[in-house]
Amino acid sequence: MDLHGYFRSSASYRVRIALNLKGLDYQYQPVNLLKNEQLGEAYRALNPQGLVPALVDNGNILTQSLAIIEWLEETHPQPALLPANALERARVRALAYNVACDIQPIQNLRILKYLQSELGVSDEQKLGWIRHWINSGFTALETQLEISADSPFAGGQTPGLFECCLIPQIYNAERFGVDIGQYPAIKQISEACAVLPAFIDARPENQSDSTL
Structure with a gap:
């Protein structure tokens, strides 16, 4: 998995935590928001919104941090990030x-x-x-x-x-x-x-x- 994000982005930060809690390996791909790299053609091909993060897994592109975390919870259910009840x-x-x-x-x-x-x-x-x-x-x-x-x-x-x-x-x-x-x-x-x-x-x- 490749996680495209910015070190101080809260949304990127929360996905990093989730990946770590799940014990999943990923490559971190920096996107410099101060240099507007998120608005460049290469990154917009991943996320047309021009927002971080974007997670790429086997060619599948996921955006929006909470959707990414929910996907991680569904595809890698242990350890769980949500209660059983x-x-x-x-x-x-x-x-x-x-x-x-x-x-x-x-x-x-x-x-x-x-x-x-x-x-x-x-x-x-x-x-x-x-x-x-x-x-x-x-x-x-x-x-x-x-x-x-x-x-x-x-x-x-x-x-x-x-x-x-x-x-x-x-x-x-x-x-x-x-x-x-x-x-x-x-x-x-x-x-x-x-x-x-x-x-x-x-x-x-x-x-x-x-x-x-």
């Missing part, structure tokens, strides 16, 4: 979608570029925008999370779909000066994931394009 699966999906659909998209690079280039938003206003939506989303998440020392993750004793989405968002939160200490449950999940190789290896600074 249908109601619990729905609960975990709702938590994951809170991050992937409601928090992250409105602060990704193309949105921030538009805010500044087309709407004239200042750097300070842009930072306020980012922090507002992270704090708003994290406040809601904090009330929904039910974790304990025995079950430190959203789905129980092992990390899964929600953690794939949450950890990249925590990385962004800390990058933009949001104190996650005000969210004890989120912080506990972050600390539990921080010591696991699947999450360590997926971190942006550990990718080949982080120094480019």
